[in-house]
Amino acid sequence: MLKIPISLITVWLAVTIAMMPYASYADNRASCETPIECYEKAAKKLQQARELVRAQQAENQRLLKEQQAENQRMLKAAQELVKEQHAKNERLALENKRLVLETQRLVLENQRAVDSQKKIGEIETKLSELVQSHRIFFLDTPGLIKLSRSKMEKIFNIEPPIGVPREAIAIIASIQTYHDLATNKPDHVNHSFGRNVEHDPYSWDNRPFLSNKPFNDVIISHEGNNSGSTIFWYGHHHGTQIIPLKSNGLFDAYINQGYSHGSHYITLQVYGYMK
Numbered sequence: 001m002l003k004i005p006i007s008l009i010t011v012w013l014a015v016t017i018a019m020m021p022y023a024s025y026a027d028n029r030a031s032c033e034t035p036i037e038c039y040e041k042a043a044k045k046l047q048q049a050r051e052l053v054r055a056q057q058a059e060n061q062r063l064l065k066e067q068q069a070e071n072q073r074m075l076k077a078a079q080e081l082v083k084e085q086h087a088k089n090e091r092l093a094l095e096n097k098r099l100v101l102e103t104q105r106l107v108l109e110n111q112r113a114v115d116s117q118k119k120i121g122e123i124e125t126k127l128s129e130l131v132q133s134h135r136i137f138f139l140d141t142p143g144l145i146k147l148s149r150s151k152m153e154k155i156f157n158i159e160p161p162i163g164v165p166r167e168a169i170a171i172i173a174s175i176q177t178y179h180d181l182a183t184n185k186p187d188h189v190n191h192s193f194g195r196n197v198e199h200d201p202y203s204w205d206n207r208p209f210l211s212n213k214p215f216n217d218v219i220i221s222h223e224g225n226n227s228g229s230t231i232f233w234y235g236h237h238h239g240t241q242i243i244p245l246k247s248n249g250l251f252d253a254y255i256n257q258g259y260s261h262g263s264h265y266i267t268l269q270v271y272g273y274m275k
Helices: 007-021 024-026 035-133
Strands: 135-149 152-156 168-181 188-196 218-222 236-244 252-257 263-275
Touching: 135 152, 135 168, 135 252, 168 218, 188 236, 188 263, 218 236, 252 263
Parallel strands: none
Antiparallel strands: 135 263, 152 252, 168 236, 168 263, 188 218, 188 252
16 A cells, blocks of 8 residues: 655645635545545645745745845935935035125125215215305306417416406416418417416427426417418417416416417407306
């Protein structure tokens, strides 16, 4: 008689009970008629159980590999996020530093603007005070001062026209000059007006720049001689000039500097003053 190991019978029973419903087990309790048939059926069930175990192990291995791959992917993604966040933080830190520097620059510029505005206000106040203390007045009828010489000459203490008070500090005049062209030889001269005629009469070319001493307050030129197309054949209007007055309310003139020939005529039309 064939002997079947008790352990094999035990495994077969366990597998059969685990894989089959109770009713089916109850109905098939006598499905094998001989021990060998029961052994073969148990061996078959055992083989199926082993295949199921191997299949489950393979599935577990597959799932484990998938999980490991997913974990690696998630870890890599997390590392990329950390790296990206770190780079972003560095960019934000640099931008914050730039903004801090820009803010400091704007604060300094604003402070300079405030200081400049303050200085402008101080200048405007001083200018207003100056305007109030040295106002400009216009004469109802302009007065004329006429000078004519045929030589270079210093003229002292020229009196402003009627209407200019003694306390005036300057006169406002438009000046016109003319040279007598009877000889048809135009003459080039300079005329100066103001508070100081004690200066070098050589007041053209680059002489004023090279000189170490000041010239008179106002200097004008009457073009002639070698001035070419700029010769003032018909005289010349020199526009408005502000001529400072001396403390006595008068002014001096140094006319015909560089004189050569002929007569020169100077007309000052005084239409205002400052005091």
